[in-house]
Amino acid sequence: MAGNTQAGASSTVIGFIGTGIMGASMAGHLRKNGYEVHVYNRTKARAEGLLQQGAVWHDQPKDVAKHADVVITMLGYPSDVEQIYFGADGLLNNARDGAYFLDMTTSSPALAKRISQEAASKGLHALDAPVSGGDVGAREAKLSIMVGGDTQAFEAVKPLLDIMGTNVVHQGSAGAGQYTKMCNQITIASNMIGVSEALAYAKAAGLDQTQVLKSISSGAAGSWSLSNLAPRMIAGDFAPGFYVKHFVKDIRIALDSAAEMGLELPGLKLAQSLYEQLIEHGGDNDGTQALYRIIAGE
Template sequence: MANVGYIGLGLMGAPMARNLMKAGHKLIVHNRSQAIVEELVKEGASSADSPKAVAEQSDFVFTNLPDSPDVEKVTLGADGIREGAHEGLIFIDNSTIKPETARLIAEELEKVGIQSLDAPVSGGDIGAKAGTLTIMVGGNPTTYETALPLLQAMGKNITYIGESGAGQIAKAANQVIVAGTMVAMAEALVLAQKSGVDPARVVEAISRGAAQCWALDNKPQKLFKRDLAPGFKASMQAKDLKIVVDTARTFNTSLPLTAVSHQLFEAMVAMGNGHLDNSAVVTVLEALANTTVQTDTELS
């Protein structure tokens, strides 16, 4: 078993860290908010007062942070992971960030002997708690093989994509489909509602045909009950889509559907609803159509 550091204990990071501890690893944690640190310490983890201190005590250090500047600061900034470098240390980033930032961090950490993997995840808080996440990995293939047992403690579908940054490209592709699916589902529900047809019965019918998808399987009943608590926050979806749009610009690629999805999620954030689940993008479509999606029918 290894000494494993985890930095960033939010909606996804905390359950992922717990699964590493359940797998028998010694866990060292650091987080801006101390409440979750205290919870994990009670469960058997130890805490460190800086990313540097986490690195000094760890064989592997994971991060799960909101955006590219956060990961860059924690890895390369003052009292960062780079300053805690030692032989054999492996850095693994579960955040969703720009591919070029992932490559930059990998290059800088390699200068002090730290090997890096970009390993963004998909599956929401449900997958994080259950240890069934999809994990997309970029970096050195030998480093990937070394880290694989730890990734298997957190995920079920783990795929090596390619060199540094490749995991983040895969995550960008994932977010294109996730966001587009959430918007498409929202439009379908609003269309049914405005047409005077029970949206729940429409969902029951189409989710058994070619339209079947994860969103239809997991989100409509919550939306009908106005349970909009986040499994994945809309503000994070908007942030991820900005990464996708910026990456597409870098590679001179046109993504018109994603551009529209990005604007709808940005509108949701502007409406003050960025803290809600990404499926709550339906509220933007409801506002545009002057309606509210609702039903008295329970989905089977």
């Protein structure tokens, strides 16, 4: 289904909806690998780079679905996903026969299951495939991609996922990708508190924060956030690789699903309160590393 990328252009047509910080890079990798890519984004300007690479623009999401064998969505919120997939103008009601849908948005596991069921009832294939790695991972095609859904559908689209990521894992049935992404976000949330506190402590102790990183990044304290986001904290670079507002959305999804399972997550609740403080101070559109500002009192 996904064609032979080694031979250049594939007969598979890809639709990509949501060409923001990460989506633009992800769609760009597919285009560079020879795929015909059709795109839609609420703000057309954010797709200009792709259009210059030869991507085809559509004014409506449903028109992307009408032209594509595989439709990838990379949106902001579960409400966006629900709106774009369902209804008369939704993707599922305007799809090609046998089309594949990959929702790579970090969204609700329950919604992923609903999309999968609705798709199957129409003879379509739907997978939830959220990612981790931020803007850097998207740009360098080194994303970690967590996939839920039918095994055969996963195998059919895996060549596409391999173009965008280096760690592509099928986690189980529909919703499993989203549940796994919540595990990822839960880990990051508490870890980001630790990274921020460590740097604030180093500064208060009169240490060179960059020198401290040299000692602790490769030891037992090492983490992706410490290696990639701590330098941005030190530099005062709070530009988004992943928006605070989207991270808070993810935290709420994780807490809601944990509550459904009767599970308490005190560390995640603490992270939620701190990030909500950051939003109150105007940090909605900062990167998640901006938590340092709250911890350090900057």
